[in-house]
Amino acid sequence: MEAVDRFFEAYVKYWTMYDHESLLHFLDCLDSLEEKLQETSDVTLQIFAEYVPLDAVRRYWHVHEDMTRRIGLAKSVDVPGIHTDLPYVCLMDSKTLEEVIEEIDEEYREEDRQTIDETIHCYGDIVNIGHLIFNIASLAMNLLVQHGIEGTSRDYALAKEIMQWDPERSKPLTFSGWLEGDPGLVCGVMTQLYGQSRGDDTQLHQDV
Secondary structure, three states: OHHHHHHHHHHHHHHHHOOHHHHHHHHHHHHHHHHHHHHHHOOOHHHOOOHHHHHHHHHHHHHOOOHHHHOEEEEOOOOOOOEOOOOEEEEEEHHHHHHHHHOOOHHHHHHHHHHHHHHOEEEOOEEEOHHHHHHHHHHHHHHHHHOOOOOOOHHHHHHHHHOOOOOOOOOOOOOOOOOEOOHHHHHHHHHHHHHHHOOOOOOOOOOO
């Protein structure tokens, strides 16, 4: 299916380029894949909680172009005492997240707010959704293969290999994405990392 190939090509491009343009393209391809699956196969990605915050961010982004300056993309720094299973983060501040939620259709807003609260990671005023990007792709891969829907592109094959998809696995590969350590240290690092990734003058030090 062409939509499958486009989605995983966008996924691989995002992790290769790791910039705002490739992120928005990935989110658009996620939406397109969802529409195509419902149209042709009666399959939906909305069964995954990760879909809700990512789709909300996509919708908001298309109306508010300044979202590019409000999302920080970074690789977690190597700070003693902080551990994570997924070092790549996609950050925004809590005010931006609230604005994203407030633009969800009122009929679904409170239910979606609960889902978003359960899936994102908060560190003080900084929110991380980086783990959702990998996990939605892995969950989608698993769902597609279960329904016999496969891509044919090189990037699809590469993504499948990266995700270590194996028919013998009981669950698809996912990451928690949590940064673990002293709460004050973690929050301080994430705040400075967010500022640094957005081009602020803040410098990231290990003695935060």
